Amino acid sequence: MLLAELLAASERVAATRSRLAKIDALAQCLRRLEPSEIALGVAYLSGDTRQGRIGIGYATLKEARAAKRASSPRLTLAQVDEALASISQIKGEGSAAERQRLLAELFARATAPEQDFLARLLLGELRQGALEGFMLDAIAKAANLPPGRVRAAAMRAGGLAAV
Known part of the structure; x- marks a missing residue:
């Protein structure tokens, strides 16, 4: 879907x-x-997400949302889950930058309304x-x-x- x-x-x-x-x-x-x-x-x-909290806060989301966005919806639930699973696995030195990069990639594939939904979902809001x-x-x-x-x-x- x-x-x-x-x-x-x-x-x-x-x-x-x-x-x-x-x-x-x-x-x-x-x-x-x-x-x-x-x-x-x-x-x-x-x-909720399958991964729970994945180390993403307001500042990271704000930067990710500043990236380009998709003009039409093509992002599937499975693709969102895969991206969140990848982000949740990132640990150690440089992890914040890598999480930011992967989140920006996900948000670039989302339309503006999808970005808003994802941001609220990730923040628990x-x-x-x-x-x-x-x-x-x-x-x-x-x-x-x-x-x-x-x-x-x-x-x-x-x-x-x-x-």
């Missing part, structure tokens, strides 16, 4: 106050994900109004399962992305 498609779902969620509309928008997005993308989609829509409870209900709706069953599976698995 393109990051732009996930971003559109996130924007629909943020634009409404209705619990049912939020759940419906999330469930529709989840249904369109490929099986290999589900954990990423759930994590990103929940405001997604704030779209979709708390874990909404995501749990959206997963249940997308999979045609009772919410209690999804809740129990999430508790056993240690989180929604693993479900």
